[in-house]
Amino acid sequence: MQLSVRDERYQDYLVAPEPARAGLSRRVTGYDENGQPVEVSVVEERPLTIYLNAREIVTAMTIGDYPEYLALGFLANQGMLAPGDDVTAVDYDEELAVVVVRTAVETDHEAKLQKKTRTSGCAVGTVFGDMMAGLDGMTLPPATLRTSWLYALSHKINRTPSLYLEAGAIHGTVLCQGPRPLVYMEDVGRHNAVDKIAGWMRAGGVNPEDKILYTTGRLTSEMVIKTALMGIPILASRSGFTAWGVEIANQTGLTLIGRLKGKRFTCLAGEDRLIRDADQGRIPDEDRKHRRKGAGT
Template sequence: MDKPIIIKRPVYTYDRGTFISKSEKVVTEYPLTIQIHGEEFATVVCTPKELEEMVVGFLASEGIIRMYDKDVKSLSIDEGRGMAYVTLNHKPDVSLHLHSKRFIGSCCGNSRQSFYFHHDVRTAKTSLSTITVSAESCFQLMESLQQHSDVFKETGGVHSAAICNSSTLLVMRSDIGRHNALDKLYGYCLMNKISVRDKILVFSGRISSEVLLKAAKIGIGIVLSKSAPTNLALEMAEELNMTTVGFIRGTRMNIYTHPERIVV
């Protein structure tokens, strides 16, 4: 049986000097351990939905696989045990990984980044995208992302991300971990052979270096966010030929890198 994404919990709400007993919806936090050829590779804390996509996207972003149909022999999920069993058509190259087993929490912090910066040279891609998007479309895409973020509306506890063309959301995913939401998108694209060179990433959270690198690994050339970027993310975006746009709110936004892709 599929694990619920949202559950109700009893809470006491304090309002104007009074405690009120009620129930509130909270998002599920679920640990999934990934095994490759019977060996534990990583445990990812995530939202229990689109787990196969997340595993595929995660392994691709780590450089373990490149193509889903050629590299993955089998993939099965045991939700009851919290296990993902992966068999590849080749022996995985884990020689450059820092640890034989890692725990990746739902929050993105320095412990995760210390892993990424040792390996991203193999998997981050310089964007060759020639797509442009109008300023008005940036606002419309962000509004559409927020309108369709149903789990966030109910719980306030997830990040949302979507792959888009210049006018429409094509596929959207949500997760308690922003990196997981991006892995789910990556996995979906690999499993369905969707080219992303001419696509746009619309994202609900801040553009950290990790988010920027995830987008680069997917192959995205334009990243739109309603939140702020970090300086390191912008330095990477400049080098990787990626357009970053932040603080998309109302009728205002900031274009930080490679502004030639945003047109009036």
Template sequence: MGDGTSRRVEEWSFRQGRMVASHRNVPEEVPIAFSYGGSTHAVMMATPADLVDFAYGFSLAEEIIVTPEEIVAVEPIEAGAGIDVQITLKDAKAEALTARRRRMAGPVGCGLCGIESIEQAARQVARVKESAHRLTPEMVAEAARLLGDGQQLNRETRAVHGAGFYRPGKGLLTIREDVGRHNALDKLVGAVLRAGVRPQEGAVVVTSRLSVEMVQKTAFLGCPILIAISAPTALAIETADAAGISLIGIARGDEFEVFTRPDRVTTGEASDVA
């Protein structure tokens, strides 16, 4: 076993026409339950690290909380093959979540819960607050490079995603990693919330493709710029445009593509932006 985030296993590598016995570090993946007031709300398969950050980010993305102060306590507890993250909310939030559960559980068999799930997946998010902060092309490249360089677990395993918060002039303030791209971003959101960092003053950068959930989570954080090394989906572009987020994809080396709000990337040449 490793430090709880990875494990060393035997493998057989095929190299130069020969099969050779070897070893490799692989990431741990365990069930993580999020329980509010003693009731399990969701179970995620995730890397068992930064679980307090994960709880805050997940709670914000699920619209269970609006501010970090609405969580009173977070306690991860070993539970057989997984971990039960027990979250205590302020009374008003706990009562609102209980009422929400009753609404979802009430109309059994009518199909309403399925409709609610679909609406939740495709939900629109509020526009992020405008910010005077801009990135240069060099900053975009730096953010992507620093995230790759800073992924310690991925260097060991080559099997996890990363999410970081970049601030011009200060580099990457925080990095979080997980086997799931959504989990890595939830952990990052929680870390930024708990640190009291102003999300309007930087950019979220991720190693994954830009699915709509990644845009939604960035919007809930209130960050106006999202950078990824891969391309976005059509729905991600629509959602980012509606939320006022600059969506930057395929950031590799010194090249990238901007899909929404190109005004936040400044090159000093007005003709660059159509």
């Protein structure tokens, strides 16, 4: 997406939300608590089927933007595309709502998924097992996190025009470098938003070692696993944690920041990476207008 930076809130972004983009939301009329008619924006969602070569992998509900990045990132984060796999094409058919990711040779994961499907009809256990196996022996690279960066990112991201601010019922994930937000993806599922980031990074060969991942969603085990598998050493969220997510973060050396609102946050893993350089007295409390809820779903 080529951004026009007329709105200074989009400056620094390489990819930013497009709340006015056709097809992402629509106006619906309802009634408020007093029985008065109201018109509100609601997010659209539609199915997208992802194929790896000739093998159907999953149908996901998504808002429909960046389907190629979503497919690439999903397959990479589920361990179905290894870093060395040669992706020869990513083909999207809008009419059929299908993305086909093609590789030079068939991957081991296709055969494994086919076997699992034939024997039990469900591949979830195999997929999650592959994700966990990818963490064996993993230690994320050294990184530094300044608290001034956290506050700057939170302030800017929460003031960026987005579908969340327009319609709600959506999650956002932002790839950042230092105090600068780079790529801001949204979707109805927090995992979809992360997968779009992963797909964008893979397509561009982006180095993850100096990046920060910011998300509005809970810091669950799967969110932590995906961030670690992407090679990103720092994960921050406005929302809370799960115990297994914290355990995996400690295991892989990932810095985990949660409940980031205004001047408050909690670090439950990787405290040694923090440089507390921000003057707390200069950090403003959150303006209610820009206050995002710590999404619980």
